[in-house]
Amino acid sequence: MNVQKSTREMTRAAAPQGSIDPYYMPGFGNDFETEALPDALPQGMNSPQRCNYGLYGEQLTGTAFTAPSHQNERTWCYRIRPSVKHTHRFEKIDVPMWKSAPCIDPDIISLGQYRWDPVPHTDTPLTFVTGMYTMTTAGDVNTQVGMANHIYLVTASMEDDYFFSADSEMLIIPQDGKLRFHTELGTIDLAPKEIAIIPRGLVFRVELLEGPARGFVCENYGQKFELPGRGPIGANCMANRRDFKTPVAAFEDREVPSTVTVKWCGQFHKTNIGHSPLDVVAWHGNYAPVKYDLRTYCPVGAILFDHPDPSIFTVLTAPSGVPGTANIDFALFRERWMVAENTFRPPWYHKNIMSELMGNIYGQYDAKPEGFVPGGMSLHNMMLPHGPDENAFEGASNSDLKPEKLDNTMSFMIETRFPQQLTPFAATEAPLQDDYIDCWTGIHKKFDGTPGLK
Ligand SMILES: O=C(O)Cc1cc(O)ccc1O
Numbered sequence: 371m372n373v374q375k376s377t378r379e380m381t382r383a384a385a386p387q388g389s390i391d392p393y394y395m396p397g398f399g400n401d402f403e404t405e406a407l408p409d410a411l412p413q414g415m416n417s418p419q420r421c422n423y424g425l426y427g428e429q430l431t432g433t434a435f436t437a438p439s440h441q442n443e444r445t446w447c448y449r450i451r452p453s454v455k456h457t458h459r460f461e462k463i464d465v466p467m468w469k470s471a472p473c474i475d476p477d478i479i480s481l482g483q484y485r486w487d488p489v490p491h492t493d494t495p496l497t498f499v500t501g502m503y504t505m506t507t508a509g510d511v512n513t514q515v516g517m518a519n520h521i522y523l524v525t526a527s528m529e530d531d532y533f534f535s536a537d538s539e540m541l542i543i544p545q546d547g548k549l550r551f552h553t554e555l556g557t558i559d560l561a562p563k564e565i566a567i568i569p570r571g572l573v574f575r576v577e578l579l580e581g582p583a584r585g586f587v588c589e590n591y592g593q594k595f596e597l598p599g600r601g602p603i604g605a606n607c608m609a610n611r612r613d614f615k616t617p618v619a620a621f622e623d624r625e626v627p628s629t630v631t632v633k634w635c636g637q638f639h640k641t642n643i644g645h646s647p648l649d650v651v652a653w654h655g656n657y658a659p660v661k662y663d664l665r666t667y668c669p670v671g672a673i674l675f676d677h678p679d680p681s682i683f684t685v686l687t688a689p690s691g692v693p694g695t696a697n698i699d700f701a702l703f704r705e706r707w708m709v710a711e712n713t714f715r716p717p718w719y720h721k722n723i724m725s726e727l728m729g730n731i732y733g734q735y736d737a738k739p740e741g742f743v744p745g746g747m748s749l750h751n752m753m754l755p756h757g758p759d760e761n762a763f764e765g766a767s768n769s770d771l772k773p774e775k776l777d778n779t780m781s782f783m784i785e786t787r788f789p790q791q792l793t794p795f796a797a798t799e800a801p802l803q804d805d806y807i808d809c810w811t812g813i814h815k816k817f818d819g820t821p822g823l824k
């Protein structure tokens with residue numbers, strides 16, 4: 371395993387020590403304020419005639435000005451140069467493996483149950499941008515509807531190369547290796563069993579801390595991820611707001627030839643500048659990157675009988691405008707106790723109007739004890755039946771139903787109301803398991819017209 375040292379630090383606020391990590395602020399969607407230099411943040415107003423340190427004030431909006439106030443998100447940045455100095459005179463570039471919806475190839479059959487082994491690591495130098503391999507797309511990036519699912523393979527740091535996506539917020543789910551996201555609003559370290567959300571429009575670069583790194587990215591073209599309503603579950607459990615962490619302000623005052631790449635309407639564009647665009651010295655607001663430790667997710671489930679719908683495990687949901695019908699639900703199947711009596715405990719057989727993409731972060735998934743391995747993915751598209759494989763069915767139908775700890779398991783599901791289209795990479799180059807559907811071949815007829823448990 372190749373271990374790289376951090377190449378450079380950003381200047382960030384000194385903070386008191388204790389059990390609270392001084393480099394992150396807790397809360398989901400909070401209104402934060404943070405400064406890397408004392409008195410850099412104006413108080414009581416946003417636009418003083420002149421800002422301290424000669425900083426430029428700038429607003430970044432994540433919702434329309436007039437979005438309802440409980441959804442309204444924006445952040446005020448106080449920076450060394452305004453962003454307009456970072457992004458101008460673009461040229462189009464190719465980022466060949468990163469696709470956007472609609473990406474429909476008439477020769478590819480997306481209708482089916484599909485499963486992939488992990489896309490292997492590579493020796494080719496790939497950054498978080500050039501190493502983005504799209505597996506599926508749904509909806510339309512131009513109308514801000516739908517999403518795309520990617521695998522990233524990272525073997526190289528972005529040194530003086532910066533990136534932002536105007537198309538999407540990015541949900542990042544590492545599976546192997548460690549990454550450091552240097553963003554305009556601060557620094558996020560990310561390892562497996564954690565996730566991060568980088569908001570639309572936020573500039574960042576990704577440093578490889580421990581590699582090679584592999585993981586999953588869900589690019590959300592639509593309304594932002596939020597926490598699901600808990601309904602009668604009440605004020606606690608599932609994902610708790612305080613476990614989401616937003617970085618404190620950190621900046622680079624660095625004058626070297628640099629590039630900024632922008633993803634905009636599914637195309638990539640590059641501009642050359644002479645300095646780092648990560649120059650926000652202080653900021654306040656509620657539009658910010660966030661990380662979350664999946665080990666803090668408190669699962670709620672069946673404590674007497676039956677198997678609830680997987681929506682019980684929703685960590686984040688991105689609404690589509692139709693109530694209860696998400697553009698994207700992100701659900702987590704993590705370690706938990708199985709205690710249900712007289713119950714078939716794994717997922718039941720089903721056919722779902724939503725399309726389900728799954729990824730394995732580590733361990734074994736109860737409906738698929740074999741074949742669905744860490745780093746691997748599966749797709750059960752809109753209205754495509756699926757469920758436990760033969761072994762899982764026979765095992766769960768005949769097991770002694772004592773309380774059992776499902777340990778060594780962490781998989782996730784990206785569920786969307788839109789059908790997912792396979793990219794050419796997913797259909798032909800990625801390690802697709804041709805024999806996946808054979809996992810149901812041995813399921814046989816037990817019915818013989820006579821009553822009784824068979
Ligand atoms: O297909 C899957 O394995 C995901 C899933 C899990 C579950 O517990 C119920 C329904 C469902 O789609």
Ligand SMILES: [Fe+2]
Pocket residue numbers: 720722726750756
């Ligand atoms: Fe399913």
